[in-house]
Amino acid sequence: MKEIRIHGRGGQGAVLAARMLASAFVQEGKSVASFPMYGFERRGAPVVAFTRIDDKPIREKTQIYNPDCIIVIDPGLLSLPTLFTGLKPESVFILNSPKKLPEKPNDNLKIGGVVDATGIAVEVIGRDIPNTCLLGAFAAATSWLKLESILKVLPDYLSGDILQRNLKSAERGYKEVEVTKW
Amino acid sequence: MVETTKKRNRVFNYFCQDEQFAGGVAWCAGCPMELIARLTPKVLGKNMIFVGTPGCAAPVLHGQNIGAWHRMAYLASVMTGVPSKATGLSRYYNRIGQDATVVCFTGDGCATDVGFQPLSGAAERQEKFIYLAYDNEGYMNTGNQRSSATQIGAATTTTPVGKIGKGKSNAQKNMPMIMLMHKPTYMATATVSHLEDFIKKLQKAKEKSKEGFVYLHLFSPCPVGWRIDSSKVIEVCREAVRTNYFPLWEAENGKPRITVNVANPKPILEFTKLMRKYSHLKEDGLAELQKQVDERYALLKTLVNAGT
Amino acid sequence: MVIKHKNIFKTQSAWSNADEKMLCLDTGSWRTSRPVLDKDKCNYCGLCALFCPPQCMNDMGDHYEANLDFCKGCGICANECPRKAITMVPEGEFTDG
């Protein structure tokens, strides 16, 4: 089983990203479970979303304490003291940032991917919704699933012009992510 | 011998159905609500269905075990659920093409107080049924406690007159006006002293309830709680109209129109002297009551004039 | 010993059925006075019948007569009669009352 934890803020699409990710893995025959944890739904408030993927049915219904991958949608959340808590050895870190990746932020990290998802989203989508771009980056950095699987499920969540722009955003995330292996 | 006209009173012609209630039912002698309850099905006809609540009407509207006091279909409800239950019924009957005139039959306590939220909600959604509130200005069934429909100065068991207490200290909630602001498809005030006016409004209510929400506010003084001689109850209704204490009007789609014009309204004393619930009021108390009546009537007139 | 109770309701839940059992009270016994009509004064206008809360005035063709089985003796008919043709008379004055 792989466990992915996504940190974002209300309105950035963390919850949707977790769900899209789950859908994409279903395309590849995996079992999935994804849920967010928040109280009141408020724009700007920190949100954490969880996605589990496995070859066999997933039974656990707890929050994720020992993630295999952390995706940070809002770079401002890098200062969260608990961000890397419980990280498994050899895990993956995906960051939305216009800057370079910080030098191996945690000992347990094996792969880091950084992409200016906000920049790309503003350019392609016209708004700061970096989630689909980060999914593309995730696919490229982890190789846990194909970009095509992500592109294939986006129409379940989006439609029309916005869908087209998000498809493009995901593709650019896939291509433009800067991957570091430690 | 007095010459008899032998002409049937034309009000009888409005009745399309026989009496639906048992001859003897447990409502107080002289209660105008009994008259309202008995006339309503006579005018509305066969496919009317009652939704009733605890209150003065309930012991008769609702049966006892398998027995019933009337021949109509009914759904019993607690105070909070009446308009919502009527919504459920009218929506379902509408869906299956069943002809139905759904009538909520509630007192002012339910309409103005504890059951107001769903009433307001159903009105806003323009649910297709008739909400009939018989207003006896308090919780008469439980022993004459005040409701928000109780008028200023009135003595009730929870606004008693005593060394300090002078009856209810706040003015009555202007329920018809509140409902007017919901812009129901049709609404009207009525009372049983003006029978033809009342019955015509019932007929219109039935017709309009096929299009949207209908609210009827019926003045229904309580001989027991208000301490009125039971023979004078219709007279009290009449004086309520003649003093403008309870003006008779109707409104289609939010446009009010006075249906019974009172050219020279009598002073409020002509109304209050018929009952003992105001008997403690001195000049200032009566003046305050008169002020409330005048203000409310002025507001109504303003809206009537603005609408035309 | 278990006493077997006979079902009141045929259904699972509690429903009343007027066709099976129409309830009726002897409200005539509530009365302390009864309406007495002076036929000479009556013009058959029908207001007594229309205003009667229990709607228990019988149409006799040229006048109305209270059904004393149900008349609660409220006196509205007497008060509302425009010709003052109805008088409320205490029940004690009637041998059957």
Next chain:
Amino acid sequence: MVSAQKGQVRVITGNATGAYGAMLCRPDVIAAYPITPQSEIAEQLAQFKADGVIDSEFVEVEGENSAMNVVLAASVAGGRVFTATSSYGLVFMYDALQETSGFRAPVVMVNANRETPGIHAVSSGQQDMISARDAGWVQIITENDQEILDQIIMAYMLAEDNDILLPVMVNYDGFYLSYLAEAVEIYQIEDVDKFLAPLKKQSPRQKLVPGVSQGCGTHGMEMGYVEARYKHTQAMERVKNKVDEIDKKFGDYFGRYYGGQIEEYRTDDADIIIIASGSATGTARTVIDAKREQGIKVGLIKLRLFRPFPAERLIQALKGKKAIGVIDRSICFGWKYGPICMELKVLTQELGSVPILSYIDGLANLDITIPHIGRVVDEVNEAAKGKPYQDVTWIPMEE
């Protein structure tokens, strides 16, 4: 043996699943009012209506109390109805809940479990459901999204059965299942029609019809009241076997079985049993497997039916076991034990003097974690060996 065709598999949340479940059963009247964490159901059903997916009457009520009253009345008039709520919404329905069960209206309602008492916890917990346990409803608790969908279909089969005629509340953990996206098979609506078709072959139930001299909600006077209450409790008793029967029929038709009143997991040769409900049972299975590998003979009972309480099935499953641990996601004011544990204690005579350990966990969105359940298993195991044990443990307070 499965006769239904394969449905469409979609990754959707528990809330959306609830809406799909309702949609598949073609309700005549739906009324719903939004409340976290259930709002998505109201939204999704409204969207179905807007898209023409359902032709139900959809009433956008002004509060939960009205939602229950609307569906109650439409149900009494003969319709199939649906509503959904959570937490204070359920509490706000309380008078109407009593009427609905008292009128024996086969209403199906989804309740996304959320905390209720005074402290305004916008978070998961079963306290709402527990505070409505004596409202005369059938209460069923589900574990995952697919089970929500399946249970709604089974709920109609149960509620509208002429032997039952009771409202059914389908519960699932708010925040956990309400927002949990999982792959869910959404059956073909024609298959659901076929599955529910036997309901139409029953003799028609009593209905409220304008122009017919019948009234619903008559004053139950003396023996009338007693009789109605007696019939209600008798129907509650019948629910138990009916739940098992429907589970079997459902499984034979759609291919998924849930065990009926309770689901037993590795209980056959178990010495000790953990009882849990809702989403925590999924996590518990993982723990049971791990503890089995350590040589602890532990099994799990997932409580699906909470009202009526599945006493007979539990006695059967628990007979001869050496210790029992019960995990409650709510509390029971007036007793120190959790509510499910308290109910289980009624069976002490049948179960013998076996240690029953009560655990309170998972209140207010706190996780019922793998280590938590692991601790429960270890302590129950020690108790089974005759060691002294703590009666009640509030796990988060002792961490």
